[in-house]
Amino acid sequence: MDEAAPVIDTSKMNEGQRAALELTEAARETSKARTFAAGLFMGEFNLDGLRPFPEQSTETRDQGDAFLQRLEKILREKTNPDEIDATGEIPQPVMDELARLGAFGIKISPEYGGLGLSQTNYCRAAMLLGSWCGNLTALISAHQSIGVPQPLILFGTDAQKKKFLPRVARGEISAFALTENGVGSDPAAMITHAEPTSDGKHFILNGEKLWCTNGTKAGVIAVMAKTPPKESKGKKKDQITAFIVEMDSPGVEVIHRCRFMGLKALYNGVIRFTNVLVPRENI
């Protein structure tokens, strides 16, 4: 099949449905060598990407083992998962201990104060955490899987890396804000928006985000917002932009802590942004 051809006929859709689909299609993987999972969506069962199974080198496995031993010692000796879930709170000394170990900067390069471990070692740490305490797993993994560290590692400017990575590696908690009331799987319907100021130096952010894991404890948060449409091939295209937002900025409010059955110590919140001034360099 021609990769460029639309997979779904959008001609009979309403404007909102078409916009949502076009946004999703624009993000579609374009590489010819599809990942195994992407292939499944296209009806392919191609095991080439999975074999031979990528084993760790001795060096990276040893690095991971050393970290996991220290992490396991803290979990066993300093944390009580039943108490954390029963009280709905993670004690601050536990957070401090994990921060001293480097558990908030597992994949961040040592240049920025992190441990510089591999993705596989990060996954091994998540497995160990998950076998012990779901609440700690959510804290640590939301911080560095969807929070500020990973997008900066992948796409951040040098200035952003220098400014934010040392903070989050040291244990300043980060969060991620995409979902809104009625906007979960369908980000094209997003209401939160950010308009540039007349001098172009800032954006003014307005909206309300739902279910932000770590949001009630975060110092910094990645926020998705609609920004003015851009022209592409003669058509105006809606834009969604990711901003790094300081939680102590004027106009940022945690208005509710959401509680989840089975993850009672999740620091998950509804966060409102009212005329929050975000510097352009935080895109």
Ligand SMILES: Cc1cc2nc3c(=O)[nH]c(=O)nc-3n(C[C@H](O)[C@H](O)[C@H](O)COP(=O)(O)OP(=O)(O)OC[C@H]3O[C@@H](n4cnc5c(N)ncnc54)[C@H](O)[C@@H]3O)c2cc1C
């Ligand atoms: C514990 C927890 C933590 C979370 N943390 C965060 C966070 O940190 N930051 C954040 O932004 N969000 C967070 N979320 C929100 C989460 O990302 C959303 O719940 C998720 O995107 C789904 O959105 P929704 O709940 O609105 O469900 P909906 O979008 O309403 O979907 C409901 C069901 O319908 C299905 N569905 C939807 N559209 C289609 C379609 N077109 N075709 C077929 N099936 C469809 C879905 O698969 C799903 O089964 C969290 C949620 C939970 C439960």
